[in-house]
Amino acid sequence: MTGAMTGAHRTVDAVWKLESAKIIAGLTRMVRDVGLAEELAQDALVAALEQWPAAGVPDNPGAWLMAVAKRRAVDHIRRSQRLERKHEQLAHELERRPEPEQDDVLRLMFISCHPVLPTEARVALTLRLLGGLTAAEIARAFLGREGEIAQRIAAAKRTLAEERVSFDLPERSELAERLSSVLEVIYLIFNEGYSATSGDDLMRPELCLEALRLGRLLAELAPDEAEVHGLVALMEIQASRSAARIGPAGGIVRLDEQNRGRWDRLLIRRGFTAMLRAREIGGPPGPYVLQAAIAVCHAQARTADDTDWARIAGLYEALARLLPTSVVRLNWAVALGRARGPEAGLALVDSLAADPSLRDYHLLPGVRGDLLARLGRNEEARLEFARAASLTGNVTERAFLLRRADEIEVDGAPGTMLGDAAQDFLGRDGLTAETVRSYGQTLRRLRLALGDRMPLESLTADDVARVFATSWGGAAAKTWNRHRSAVRSFGAWASLDGLDAGLDRRAETRPRTEPIGPAELEALWSRPGLPLRELVLWRLLHESGAGVTAVLALNVEDLDLDDRRARSGDAWVSWRSQTARLLPRLVAGRARGPLFLSDRRPSPARAPQPADLCPETGRRRLSYPRAEHLFKQATRSLDPAGDGFTLRRLRPRP
Amino acid sequence: MRYLMMTKASDSVPDESLFTEMSRFTEELASAGVLLATGGLEPGGVRVTSSGGEISVTDGPFAEAKEAVAGFALVEVRSREEAIELARRFRKITGDGESILQQVFGP
Secondary structure, eight states: OOSOOOHHHHHHHHHHHHHHHHHHHHHHHHHSOHHHHHHHHHHHHHHHHHHHHHHOOOSSHHHHHHHHHHHHHHHHHHHOSSOHHHHHHHHHHHHHOOOOOHHHHHHHHHHHTOTTSOHHHHHHHHHHHTTOOOHHHHHHHTTOOHHHHHHHHHHHHHHHHHTTOOSSOOOHHHHHHHHHHHHHHHHHHHHHHHSOSSBSOSOOHHHHHHHHHHHHHHHHHSTTOHHHHHHHHHHHHHHHTHHHHBOTTSOBOOGGGSOGGGSOHHHHHHHHHHHHHHHHHOSSOOHHHHHHHHHHHHHHOSSGGGOOHHHHHHHHHHHHHHOOOHHHHHHHHHHHHHHHOHHHHHHHHHHHTTOGGGTTOTHHHHHHHHHHHHTTOHHHHHHHHHHHHHHOOBHHHHHHHHHHHHHSOOOSOOSSBHHHHHHHHHTOTTOOHHHHHHHHHHHHHHHHHHOTTSBGGGOOHHHHHHHHHHHHTTSOHHHHHHHHHHHHHHHHHTTOTTTTTTOOOOOOSSOOOSOOOHHHHHHHHTOTTOOHHHHHHHHHHHHHOOOHHHHHTOBGGGEETTTTEEEETTEEEEOOHHHHHHHHHHHTTOOSSBSSBOSSOOOGGGOOOGGGBOTTTOOBBOOHHHHHHHHHHHHTTTOTTSSOOOGGGGSOOO | OEEEEEEEOOSOOOOHHHHHHHHHHHHHHHHTTOEEEEEEOOSSOEEEEEETTEEEEEESOOTTGGGSEEEEEEEEOSSHHHHHHHHHHHHHHHOSOOEEEEEEOOO
8 A cells, every 4th residue: 555545545454454464364274375365365455445435444344354355265266176175174164154263363473484484584474464564564664675575475475385384383392493483573573663774763663563562462372481471571671762762863872871761661561561471481581581681670770870780791691691692792791891890891892803793793893982982992992983883774873873983082183084085075176066966975974984083094995885885785776876986086086096996886777878979979079178188088989989998098108190099908999080180289299108197196195006107297197987077077968867978978889 | 653542431331241342352452462551530530720829629520520531541553543443443332422532642
């Protein structure tokens, strides 16, 4: 369903979300095929959308939907000749007019979270079948594409059918494993809502609510499982902090700085109740009960200083024995740092630093920065916060980490910093407003991710590649390439060679290399006042059809003006009369060195290769990004798309 | 989002079947994770008024008893429509009368 729903449709949608799990679960028990059950339920939804807006919502909408779905089921099976056995079974079921069974929804949960499915498929299928969400809603919540989600759900249903996954409840022997898969999926949904791993929002409350409802429902369906109540307690208490966790400016507020008066007492109380139920069941505490116990400790502390860190550190130690993951040990280090001082915490953190699974995990440098700051090791702390900021994909969290980096005072004056360089780059003369705007977007993201105070000399292609992956990894090729060319231009200007080394150009669907049309070319050639260098370059590219790199690599000593050709690497570049007429003026008596020179001398810090330096003028070879930029500027008015042409499109028509 | 559903007092006398149906309904909502809190309210109650810095406390019952809230349910729902649907089902069980739904902001 799209955003433009009518009131009646919204009502149907609300009813559907309340009823769909029960309907799909009941149908699955009858037809023993979750995919078919979902299709039949969808048929019933379509019927509701057709009839309810005029006839009104029936008294018992769940029963109405179920009745329609059942009728469709019979129709479907009558049409299908090969499903003789199922036909009998279904007829039998319908004869008995069975009440929906309490366990049906639980069975559906076990199926949606079945281990034969990959994790993302379990998440999507659970939201779809148990939460009644559309593929579009799931895509929106996970910032994915609707088509992708729909395919994922279809593939999951296919897998379940192919693997003949049973609708029976798991055997006792596999119950623990199957249950932990369900808990994992619910907690994944919750966490995606609670600490959105990507995008501009810090939280997506609708996902938290969905997970809470699934957890609460599961606690009713499987009341004897301590871990289920543990998960519910954990989610209730974490959700209780939602309002206090976001500051007035939209930034994240650390647990110890939160206004505890804004914690939701109702949810805390529900969390405590769930925790009591888990304790009553007894047994050795599992990972969710332990995490819930930690959450309870925080919820019980009236102020941050009241927190029982020693107990929390003990709980994390127990948790680390069950789940020896790097993330758990990192949290243990935080607790230890509070209970026994920053040095104890730092020792544990440093033992994790070599763990490859934590290499790109922003919380490691974040925690390390915090401990270092408390030890007064400010310079190290600041770099760790900046690194943490560059690793997170969440805009709000990044802003928080950058603020922490900025709050730390550091002695000494560093060299040119990214922020200043970016401003200088954009403030140069001769840039159109459009270019400034476009480049500005790219540089703003770089500055946000890496910090304005990042020394330019330590900026690496890896840093840039990481920012690109988190910011535009999923963007359209055209967007990616636009930002990429901004970085290339900035790199060329700042003499940071290879700044774009980690950024592959992406293939755009629109052909960008179609040669420029004759009318546009004519307009270009006849334009008065074109600089000689540009004119020669463009004419040469057009007449020779050679690659731009090859042409820019030409040296004066390679030119054979009489034969109208030159050697560039392994290839020959040859030209015709228009270029031949202009070339001698550009060579202007030079005997050697790059044919096309840049306007400026290179900065002493970044000396180019000797082969790229003119021995007579001291100027460097014209770079591809610069040449490209100038051509785009010059042809913007000719390009119907308004972007300007690329040099490649100067090739003659075949 | 949360909605508070307040139900006004009515003249009808609840019978056994209404109680059974109602408790099944609230149980179902609680186990679905929708109902956060619910309760009935004493008739009348105490009225605390402030006027010009003066606080006055009056014991009920009050004249406008029909307008008084007799029970409440706090529900956590995905949408306004979902809250309305729940109220609709509630009213179907209780028969003639009136409930007010208001979104709860905060905490």
